[in-house]
Amino acid sequence: xxxxxxxxxxxxxxxxxxxxxxxxxxxxxxxxxxxxxxxxxxxxxxxxxxxxxxxxxxxxxxxxxxxxxxxxxxxxxxxxxxxxxxxxxxxxxxxxxxxxxxxxxxxxxxxxxxxxxxxxxxxxxxxxxxxxxxxxxxxxxxxxxxxxxxxxxxxxxxxxxxxxxxxxxxxxxxxxxxxxxxxxxxxxxxxxxxxxxxxxxxxxxxxxxxxxxxxxxxxxxxxxxxxxxxxxxxxxxxxxxxxxxxxxxxxxxxxxxxxxxxxxxxxxxxxxxxxxxxxxxxxxxxxxxxxxxxxxxxxxxxxxxxxxxxxxxxxxxxxxxxxxxxxxxxxxxxxxxxxxxxxxxxxxxxxxxxxxxxxxxxxxxxxxxxxxxxxxxxxxxxxxxxxxxxxxxxxxxxxxxxxxxxxxxxxxxxxx
Amino acid sequence: xxxxxxxxxxxxxxxxxxxxxxxxxxxxxxxxxxxxxxxxxxxxxxxxxxxxxxxxxxxxxxxxxxxxxxxxxxxxxxxxxxxxxxxxxxxxxxxxxxxxxxxxxxxxxxxxxxxxxxxxxxxxxxxxxxxxxxxxxxxxxxxxxxxxxxxxxxxxxxxxxxxxxxxxxxxxxxxxxxxxxxxxxxxxxxxxxxxxxxxxxxxxxxxxxxxxxxxxxxxxxxxxxxxxxxxxxxxxxxxxxxxxxxxxxxxxxxxxxxxxxxxxxxxxxxxxxxxxxxxxxxxxxxxxxxxxxxxxxxxxxxxxxxxxxxxxxxxxxxxxxxxxxxxxxxxxxxxxxxxxxxxxxxxxxxxxxxxxxxxxxxxxxxxxxxxxxxx
Numbered sequence: 001x002x003x004x005x006x007x008x009x010x011x012x013x014x015x016x017x018x019x020x021x022x023x024x025x026x027x028x029x030x031x032x033x034x035x036x037x038x039x040x041x042x043x044x045x046x047x048x049x050x051x052x053x054x055x056x057x058x059x060x061x062x063x064x065x066x067x068x069x070x071x072x073x074x075x076x077x078x079x080x081x082x083x084x085x086x087x088x089x090x091x092x093x094x095x096x097x098x099x100x101x102x103x104x105x106x107x108x109x110x111x112x113x114x115x116x117x118x119x120x121x122x123x124x125x126x127x128x129x130x131x132x133x134x135x136x137x138x139x140x141x142x143x144x145x146x147x148x149x150x151x152x153x154x155x156x157x158x159x160x161x162x163x164x165x166x167x168x169x170x171x172x173x174x175x176x177x178x179x180x181x182x183x184x185x186x187x188x189x190x191x192x193x194x195x196x197x198x199x200x201x202x203x204x205x206x207x208x209x210x211x212x213x214x215x216x217x218x219x220x221x222x223x224x225x226x227x228x229x230x231x232x233x234x235x236x237x238x239x240x241x242x243x244x245x246x247x248x249x250x251x252x253x254x255x256x257x258x259x260x261x262x263x264x265x266x267x268x269x270x271x272x273x274x275x276x277x278x279x280x281x282x283x284x285x286x287x288x289x290x291x292x293x294x295x296x297x298x299x300x301x302x303x304x305x306x307x308x309x310x311x312x313x314x315x316x317x318x319x320x321x322x323x324x325x326x327x328x329x330x331x332x333x334x335x336x337x338x339x340x341x342x343x344x345x346x347x348x349x350x351x352x353x354x355x356x357x358x359x360x361x362x363x364x365x366x367x368x369x370x371x372x373x374x375x376x377x378x379x380x381x382x383x384x385x386x387x388x389x390x391x392x393x394x395x396x397x398x399x400x401x402x403x404x405x406x407x408x409x410x411x412x413x414x415x416x
Numbered sequence: 417x418x419x420x421x422x423x424x425x426x427x428x429x430x431x432x433x434x435x436x437x438x439x440x441x442x443x444x445x446x447x448x449x450x451x452x453x454x455x456x457x458x459x460x461x462x463x464x465x466x467x468x469x470x471x472x473x474x475x476x477x478x479x480x481x482x483x484x485x486x487x488x489x490x491x492x493x494x495x496x497x498x499x500x501x502x503x504x505x506x507x508x509x510x511x512x513x514x515x516x517x518x519x520x521x522x523x524x525x526x527x528x529x530x531x532x533x534x535x536x537x538x539x540x541x542x543x544x545x546x547x548x549x550x551x552x553x554x555x556x557x558x559x560x561x562x563x564x565x566x567x568x569x570x571x572x573x574x575x576x577x578x579x580x581x582x583x584x585x586x587x588x589x590x591x592x593x594x595x596x597x598x599x600x601x602x603x604x605x606x607x608x609x610x611x612x613x614x615x616x617x618x619x620x621x622x623x624x625x626x627x628x629x630x631x632x633x634x635x636x637x638x639x640x641x642x643x644x645x646x647x648x649x650x651x652x653x654x655x656x657x658x659x660x661x662x663x664x665x666x667x668x669x670x671x672x673x674x675x676x677x678x679x680x681x682x683x684x685x686x687x688x689x690x691x692x693x694x695x696x697x698x699x700x701x702x703x704x705x706x707x708x709x710x711x712x713x714x715x716x717x718x719x720x721x722x723x724x725x726x727x728x729x730x731x732x733x734x735x736x737x738x739x740x741x742x743x744x745x746x747x748x749x750x751x752x753x754x755x756x757x758x759x760x761x762x763x764x765x766x767x768x769x770x771x772x773x774x775x776x777x778x779x780x781x782x783x784x785x786x787x788x789x790x791x
Contacts, residue, residue, distance in 0.1 A: 087619055246718040249722065335596055347569060375790075380771060382785055383565070383596040401452055 002032040006156045006193055009149075012170035031176075031197035037266065039173040039181035040158075042117065043190030045134035046110050047076035050103050055346055061100040066090055071188035073105050077190055095268070110134070110211035117166035124154055127266045139266035156193065175199075178260035182214060183229055201260030206233030213257055223247075232258040248306055275311060276319070277301045278365025284323045289355040291364060295348055296411075299341040299365045303394070306368055312337040313368030318351040321363035328355060336381055337372030340394045343387075344368070417453045417482025417509075422475065423502040423519070425494060429473045430492045432653050433462035436469045436625060445533040448485040451506065453478045461534070462488055467622050468537040470654045484508040484609045486515050494524060539656050542627040542640035542647055545608035546590075550633045550650070556591040557627045559602045562752040564620050565595035572662025576623055578662075579615030587611060592667055598749050599667055599785040600756075610747045616641055616661035623763045629653055671785055672771050675764035677738035679708055680777055681729060683761050686713075687754040689727040694747030695715045695726040703744030703789040707710050708736050708765075717747070743768045744791030 003013040007023030017024050032099040042048065046064040051057050061079035065072040065086075072093050082097040094100060094286050114133035121128045124147070128141035140151035147154045162170050171192040173184030180196045183205075188194035196204060200303075205212070210232055211221050227246060231236050235258035243251035256262075277298050285291055306312055314337045320328045330351040334343055348366050380392035397409045433449055441447045458476040462469050486506075494517065495504065502519040514525035528623040543770045548556075557576065564574035588605035592599065618626075629650040630637060638649040648655045694704050697719035707714040713734045718724040743765060753774050754761055760777035774784040 332569060333567075335567055350569070380670070380787060381596045382599045382667065382670045382771065382787060383570060383594045383665050385666055 001028055001030050002152075003402075004030045004032060004152055004156060006159070009153055011153070025151065025193075027156075027193055027195060029195040029197060031199065031353050032152050032174075032195060035174045035176055035195065035197065036139060036143075036151050037177055037181045038138045038140060038151065038155050038173055039175075039178070039185040040121065040136050040155075041139060041171050041173075041185050041189070042114075042134035042162075043169045043171055044074050044076045044080070045114070045168065046074040047079075047103075047106055048168040049110055049113050051076060055270070057101055061097050063090075063093055063100045063102050064098070064105050065093070066102055066104050075100075078401075105390045113166055113168070116166055120158060120161055120165075121131075124158065127268055129266045129268055137181065137266050152195070159191075159193065173190070177260075177262040178264050178266065179214070179257055180260050183212065196260075197376060198260075202236060205258065205260050206231065206236060208232045210235060211260070213254075216254075224402060274317065274369040274371065275302065275305050275309060276317065276367025276369075277305060278362045278363060278366055280321075281361070284362050285364075286356070286358055286360050288353060291352055291356055291361065292349055294364055295352060295366065296341070296345055298364070299345040299348065302344060302366055302368060303339055303341045303399075304346035304403050306339055306371075307374065311368070312339045312372040312374050314343055314370040314372040315346040315368070316351070317365075317367040317369045318348045318355075319365035319367065320355055320361050323360040325362075330355065331369070336379060336387075337377045338391075339374060339377040340389055340391050341395075417451065417484050418478075418480040418505070418507045419451075419453050419458055420477040420479060420503060420505050421458070421473070423498050423500065423504055425473060425475045426504055427492075427495050429460050429471045430488070430495055432471050433469045434488045434492045435628065436462045436464055436467050438464050439489070445485070445529050445535070447487055447489065448529055448534065449488040449491065450481045450485050450531065450534045451508075453481050455481060463535060463537055464621075465535060465537070466619065467625060467655065467657045469625065469668045470656075472597055472652045478540065482508060482510065484515055484528045484530060485531055485534055486526050490526060491517075493506075498522065533759045539645050539647055540642055540747055542642045542645065544609065544613045544641040545638070546607040546613075547636040547638050548604075548607055549581065550630045550635060550637055552604055553637050554627065554630050556602050556604065557591075557623055557630070559756045560591045560593040560600040561620075561627070562756075563593040563595055563598050563600040563784075564623070565593075567595065570596075572617060572660055572664055575619045575660045576669075577615055577617050577618040577664040580610050580613050592664070594665070594667055597746070597787050598753070599670065600782070601671070601784075603665070604781060612770075613635045613641060614643060615664060616643075616646060617662060617664055618646060619657065619660050620653070622646070622657035625655060626650070629655065642739065670771065671783070672764075672766055672773055675766045675770075676774050677708075677741060677765040677767075678715065678736070679763040679765065680735040681713060681761050681763070682733040683754055683757050683759055685729055685733045686761055687751065689715050689729060690750050690754070691745055693727050696722055698722070701746055701789075704747045704750065705742060705744045705790050705791040707740070707742045708734075709740040711736055732772075738765075740791065741765055741768055743772065744789045745772075745786055746789060749786055753786070756782065756784075 004027045005013050005018035006027060008021035009020060010018055010020040013026050050062055050064060062076040063072055063079050064074045070090045072084060072086050072088045074086055079097050079100055084093045084097050118130060121136055122139055123345045125138055125140050125143050128136050130136045140207055144150050152174055159170050160387040161170060169191040171185050171189045173180040173181040173194050174198040175184050176198045180201055183195040184196045197338055210216050210224050210230060235255050238255040240252040243255040247254055289367050313334060315331060315333045318330045332347045332351055334347055378387060381387045400409045417459040437447055439530040446464055452459045458473045460471045494665045498519050501518040507516045508528055515528040517524045560576050573595060579590055580587055581590050589606045589610055590601060590603045592601045626648055633651050640647040644659055646657050646659055690704055693715045693719050698716050705716040709730045709736050713729040714726060716726040757776040758778055764773040769788055772786045774786055776782055
């Protein structure tokens with residue numbers, strides 16, 4: 001059976017301890033080197049980052065939270081042993097754990113560390129789908145040749161790298177699909193590495209309560225229970241027809257998930273809901289013409305950012321901040337998704353014209369929202385015969401700029 | 417003002433004008449209809465400031481001339497509910513007194529807003545004049561209306577564009593509409609008086625009102641145009657409308673020339689098959705895939721949750737001799753177009769991703785362009 005020492009990466013581990021490094025964290029699973037989908041979750045992330053920065057707290061219960069809502073954001077594992085968990089009101093948490101050290105969250109720091117970890121993941125595969133700042137799904141299929149190692153080995157290496165370079169621990173669930181990977185990661189925390197193979201999935205899930213499935217909350221569980229379904233095995237036994245008859249359109253999908261089936265692909269960069277760019281003026285601006293002059297380069301910049309993410313703008317958001325720091329945002333839908341600055345600029349200009357009533361502004365920004373896929377952008381439009389040419393012209397200019405520098409070609413408008 | 421009129425006559429006239437009145441109105445007077453009784457008869461006017469409809473009602477006995485207003489929806493509703501043969505008397509003594517409606521033993525008082533508040537829509541000079549048979553106008557509207565856009569940013573697409581063009585030296589009157597995904601263009605011989613007219617965009621609401629009026633007549637409809645207004649005389653009704661102030665795109669450039677893969681298919685079989693196949697997906701924008709090969713057409717649609725459906729049409733209903741081709745269209749767009757087509761639908765394809773021309777094989781005056789969807 002395939003085996004792996006999580007501490008040194010050795011695959012020659014016949015016994016309980018690794019002959020290479022003496023480590024005892026050994027993975028052993030028939031499908032270990034065939035599985036490619038991983039769910040990676042940082043352990044008590046905010047609290048771990050704080051403990052890293054203040055080593056004297058290592059052995060003490062730490063709660064990150066408070067702030068405006070007065071609830072627990074993250075409790076370290078020591079605090080968790082006392083029954084503290086996230087989203088718990090702080091007074092309740094302190095009643096359970098009076099000696100806890102409470103730290104106000106410092107989001108910027110966690111975001112920064114979360115990004116570092118995500119970049120390490122992205123170095124291993126482009127298919128990294130962030131679920132939050134400290135949690136992501138990775139699809140490592142097809143990367144074995146690149147890394148000269150199967151995904152399990154690469155992931156164990158990632159866990160060691162994160163510990164070494166970031167100073168926090170992660171847990172990994174490795175499985176044939178996203179659902180099982182998510183279930184796996186919950187089974188071994190913190191600093192865990194759990195594997196669920198295809199062969200054992202159904203048997204492993206069968207005795208579990210239906211609420212184990214992500215998406216089956218109390219209401220759904222109640223509905224299922226009233227139909228006599230409390231264990232996943234019961235649901236799994238339903239064929240598609242039966243499931244549809246009992247639970248409607250989503251029935252067959254529910255039964256499939258109860259069997260551990262899941263064909264959702266890993267989509268990179270899910271957290272991107274809008275792409276934007278903005279600029280703050282040296283001196284406040286009142287005139288529409290001057291604001292428009294600033295808007296054009298922002299539209300160009302926005303298009304480049306979108307292109308870099310393989311996205312397109314389905315709509316435009318205009319953001320303005322008055323000299324008095326009042327924020328105004330205005331939205332407009334675009335006729336079709338685009339990656340070209342002209343339609344974005346035109347839509348934003350129409351929004352701007354309504355706002356530029358002599359008010360002094362200190363900041364202007366432009367964003368794309370909703371986002372669309374780049375491949376759906378600038379499709380031929382029967383009401384806009386020039387659209388395809390406009391798109392080709394912009395692409396040609398971008399190529400020239402890429403080769404000869406950003407000043408190689410500029411639009412007359414930006415010279416004003 | 418005091419008049420006597422048969423229920424049927426008043427009901428028909430009110431039906432014409434009241435549909436212009438916006439149901440939710442911030443300006444109270446616009447919810448009203450203007451009644452103007454002169455020695456010659458009664459006229460009714462309703463407006464939403466974009467459209468005004470004036471109807472001259474024949475068969476009214478004017479007992480005392482005068483003008484007043486009445487809440488359009490209420491008046492219409494009451495008249496509708498009166499017995500069929502009722503004789504109605506409308507009496508307004510003037511000033512702030514209510515309008516009294518009597519019919520047999522029924523009587524009602526309605527609040528009448530001051531006549532002076534009722535806005536008049538000045539039509540100005542309307543230099544272009546021509547006439548179209550009602551059936552022709554209906555044909556122009558029916559075959560383009562479905563393609564009118566509802567998009568707000570490109571407001572100039574929210575209507576039918578009517579203009580004069582020259583085809584092989586002969587002037588034609590064209591109606592066109594597009595929402596960017598489909599385009600409809602219908603042409604008729606240019607009527608006398610239309611030469612040299614500027615293109616005008618008739619707003620959707622006006623198109624709908626005009627279509628309703630055109631339903632009731634077989635006569636000619638007189639049309640007068642200026643740069644900002646259009647006026648239509650349909651029998652005893654005069655409809656005046658503002659035009660959309662914008663430039664309609666140069667749509668001729670997007671109509672493909674030389675699409676040489678020709679598919680002819682029986683309309684009824686095709687339309688019914690599209691509807692059946694598309695029913696598998698509740699998502700409106702899902703495409704129906706057309707796979708064509710020698711005298712053979714397969715229609716296919718699928719939905720991630722609900723399954724897949726397909727139907728084959730062959731020799732009896734399909735003529736196609738070019739190479740195999742796969743292309744997808746939104747089912748509703750196909751339905752909108754085929755609804756306007758008689759017995760045989762002709763598709764002219766270039767390839768699976770370029771605009772496709774659709775025509776009625778027997779009626780060359782109408783042309784449709786459809787953008788394919790990715791399948």
